[in-house]
Amino acid sequence: MSTRLSDRGLRARAVAAAVAVARVHGVRCTDPVVLADRYNVRVHLRPAPVVARVATTTALVRPDPLASLQRELAVAGFLAGRGAPVVPPSDELPPGPYRYDGLAVSFWRFVARGPDRTPRPDQARRLLAELHTALRDYPGALPYLAPWEELGRVLDALERTADPGARDPAPLREAYQRLTPVLRTPRGPVRALHGDAHPGNLCVTAGGVLWNDFEETCAGPLTWDLACLRRTSRLDGRAALEAYGHAPDDAELEPYVQARRLQSVAWSLLLARRLPRHAEHAAAQLQCWREWA
Template sequence: MTPEEIARRTELACEAAFTAASDLDLEVTDTEVLHEAFSVVVRLSPTPVVARIPVVHPPGTTAEQVEERQCRELDVAGWLHEHGVPTTRPSPLVPPEPVRQDGFAITFWELVETTPDHQAYRAADPEVAAALHLALAAYPGELPFLAPFNGALAAMVEAAEGSPLLSAQDVDRLHAQWHALAPVLADEDAFQARFGPTTVQPIQGDTPVHNVIRSPRGLVFADFEDVCRGPVEWDLAGLGAEAVAAYDEAVENLDLRRTDPRLVEAMDAARRVQAVASLCLVPQLPLLEQGLAPLVQQWREQDVTLRI
């Protein structure tokens, strides 16, 4: 997409959020884009409400699948908030459900004020992931197993073949790693058959230390669209040995297990496959290319053998 096309997509998303909010009897006189990447996040002034509108989707994603993810996110975030976890919560001014408007699926959230040091994706200490995992472990709802891996990733791996950023050798390697990992991570039964009775629990699904808002009341967890069941190592994948060690130190006084080195290795490998396959999304989100380029180069330079 060209910059003009992306700007138009953002404009249409804002218009849809304005219309949907007005139809829900929210007072809206102005919209302000707070953030845009995979989703457009829009402040709806003067009401203390933020609309979140996904605009980048893996190939083959249906409207129903988008809304299923949103429903899981709304339910988990609402549950966490009710249980005292500092989390962005669904706006109490509207029903906690996605709204479809002009082709967009929109969710509405309570505004969280930020502090001057807030920066999107700026990492928090690994200890906060341990605190979140402790809270999530009690979540009673049903969740899919490793949704980011078992959902759209197969289609993304296939679509990545068309990326000009990957050589034929890269594509062959990506397919080989996907086919090695997929049977082992397909479901909880297959996973535990390979790794034994390892604890699997609700997890955030997308690196919780990078998905926090710095607010006057402290760190606030956000972005639960990939929430699922899985090993906690998935939420730590790619953070490195120091972060994993800090996490393990943090869980010493919590009712959580330490990380398993085998799972750290397996989840790191699965995340690398996910990152490389995400090149198929560059046409929808060109800024991804710059962010993914060093990860792809590291992947090329790493040992091709998967010890799982």
Template sequence: MSTGNGSADPQTTTARAVAAATEAARELGVEVTEPRVLYEAFSVVVHLAPAPLVARVPTVLPAVPSWNLDLLTARQRNELDVTAWLAEQGVPVAGPSSLVPREPVRGDGFSITYWRYLTPLPDLEPDYAPKPEAVAELHAHLRGYPGDLPFLTTFTEFVPEALRVLESRPDLLRPEDVDRARREWAVLAPVVGSRERFEAEFPGVDLQPVHGDAPSYNLIRAEEGTVYADFELVSIGPRERDMALTGEEAVAAYDVAAARHGLRPLDRRVLAVVENLGMLEAVSSLALVDQLPLLAEALPPMVEQWRSSEFAGGLGRHSD
């Protein structure tokens, strides 16, 4: 599976991403003399110094027929719009930069977004503990978002075709695992692929804008304060999606915080299903190992957890 941007060499891809982000920023009138990579994994994140401007360039993209740059750009517009709206409401968020138009920019096969630079705190120890109270507060803010968002599209856009890739890669995922994943997806896809089917399956479970990518961990601590970040997968969905795989203690703490904001407690049946979806998405991400080799070490523990989990999060059992 090749990269979505045409290069299989991570170093070459990073260099291209930095050059594309720099050139596009200069064309927008920003002085850039010292671009510096801050982070790279699924995206290359670049501080375009001396400007207080950060570029994020997605580089690890599914090379499957359903995926194209227009789809990525649509996601990026949603992220820019949601974070800009949150910032207008006074919510601490890593928002778009005011130095350039609030719009993804194309360059050298990439789709680039630009963000406000946040000053990192020196010698800060990583904090990987869940922050359920912060997630509940974010959900309370997001309920008011007035724009249109898709319904849980990140699963349907990626999982089925990634599993097709893995059918021919037993070095990445055992055939019996691929078989289970495909059978699970057959149970889950009709429900997560349709808002109407989801609401029929889970009556009374309200849907709203959700972060989509573990907001409990996507908090940036900077000199400007602690802010919510990385809304790349923002969509309409159940709030359970944002608390998946955080553990029962974090879920209980979320319920207490949610009550303070007038939100219902998490539905454990929905939580089991979205946790299975999250694991299935991680298993499917093995199809991206050639682009991002670190996944070969990062994903096996999740694969083991998935193997021991209840099939389809119990959805098939409840549907009998």
């Protein structure tokens, strides 16, 4: 693992990078607040209505973090222009992406979340269906199931950084190799997807519910996004799918649900390598996956 990306000062560097780039473009920030520090550092550049996203853990396995941010901005900008319910790129400054101090940075409009952070199953179903409709005409090129291909690099990183006390990633690699031929054979038409369409990426605001976090946007069959919704623990995923209309049954979804479980565990383990405070949660996820597998 890169020492530069795993050092303890990364969070401070991410905040400094966000503030510095914003300042160049005339956005004044006197009170930056870190909203999240896990796979990326997200910073509210108060008092400006701007949130910076700085790639951190994700940059460990992305050969070109700027390209990933560019795809995310392009898709979210397209959807916002169509009036789709999404958190849009910032209009306070060019949203990027930028590189500063070796870090990739993008800028987004700040939206205040409401007290109820979990949408109802019927809301999740409706919003996902509307999102897929809006994405039908997306004109840009998107990589096929990029989150799955990226998982191979996550496993590479886990294997490279293994130490005597680390969990053996070999069973995860075996599952990845078993599922890869299935996922590389599309079930149904290939189209633009959110890529990480679980309810945690829905922002419940006073003005409505908005999709967020398109960094895993990709092309693929609808079953990928539907599996994201099906396996969520935040709401009744089966109920949400039944209301989607023409949704596949659990047997058809199963390999995609397995893929999402594997993806979640592997990323959690990688996060724990960078931020040891997440090690207990990652170990629990791995144990659940082993019992399920």
